[in-house]
Amino acid sequence: KAGVTQTPRYLIKTRGQQVTLSCSPISGHRSVSWYQQTPGQGLQFLFEYFSETQRNKGNFPGRFSGRQFSNSRSEMNVSTLELGDSALYLCASGTADNSPLHFGNGTRLTVT
Amino acid sequence: DQQVKQNSPSLSVQEGRISILNCDYTNSMFDYFLWYKKYPAEGPTFLISISSIKDKNEDGRFTVFLNKSAKHLSLHIVPSQPGDSAVYFCAAKGETSGSRLTFGEGTQLTVNP
Numbered sequence: 001k002a003g004v005t006q007t008p009r010y011l012i013k014t015r016g017q018q019v020t021l022s023c024s025p026i027s028g029h030r031s032v033s034w035y036q037q038t039p040g041q042g043l044q045f046l047f048e049y050f051s052e053t054q055r056n057k058g059n060f061p062g063r064f065s066g067r068q069f070s071n072s073r074s075e076m077n078v079s080t081l082e083l084g085d086s087a088l089y090l091c092a093s094g095t096a097d098n099s100p101l102h103f104g105n106g107t108r109l110t111v112t
Numbered sequence: 113d114q115q116v117k118q119n120s121p122s123l124s125v126q127e128g129r130i131s132i133l134n135c136d137y138t139n140s141m142f143d144y145f146l147w148y149k150k151y152p153a154e155g156p157t158f159l160i161s162i163s164s165i166k167d168k169n170e171d172g173r174f175t176v177f178l179n180k181s182a183k184h185l186s187l188h189i190v191p192s193q194p195g196d197s198a199v200y201f202c203a204a205k206g207e208t209s210g211s212r213l214t215f216g217e218g219t220q221l222t223v224n225p
Contacts, residue, residue: 004155031211043156043201043215056212090155094211098144098163101211103155 004104012110018079021107025093032074037088081111115139118216131189135202142204149198192223
């Protein structure tokens with residue numbers, strides 16, 4: 001079974017630009033979550049989608065948004081990029097609520 | 113407000129010995145706990161989990177212990193192997209959290225040959 005696939009692996013953007021990251025969950029997984037990892041803040045929850053609906057949202061500004069498609073694939077978008085948005089963005093997929101999340105290898109975003 | 117804390121940023125052990133990684137939490141609504149291992153440039157890999165109705169769960173060399181009264185959990189790795197060297201994250205979620213996990217800061221485990 002293929003794992004969680006995130007594209008692209010690396011991105012370099014300039015302040016003020018916007019970016020879209022993509023995630024394909026494990027086949028059969030309907031829940032997709034996004035996390036941001038930075039050296040200072042650790043792993044922080046961004047949002048979760050289940051059956052195309054946002055089920056949970058973390059404490060991030062509105063510049064961070066996401067969506068989920070009918071095939072469970074998900075995208076997250078960051079608008080008006082800031083230097084502090086430089087991070088590893090991780091996508092995770094899961095089945096039922098009390099089952100482990102499985103993570104992709106992330107997209108490393110660098111904002112210059 | 114750090115609801116999940118891993119107080120040891122690093123731990124070094126000899127190959128073959130036991131590694132014990134610790135995690136404390138403050139939110140009494142957490143009822144499901146997980147440990148993940150992470151190598152550089154990769155996503156976290158699920159290791160083992162435990163529900164709050166249990167106090168111990170084993171999977172091969174990995175055992176997780178949960179002490180609900182102390183709001184403390186620990187991961188034991190026996191015997192430790194050099195390939196276990198990685199950052200270990202403790203994570204927790206509550207019944208109404210969906211798939212939202214709250215992570216600790218991580219502990220860098222180094223297993224020396």
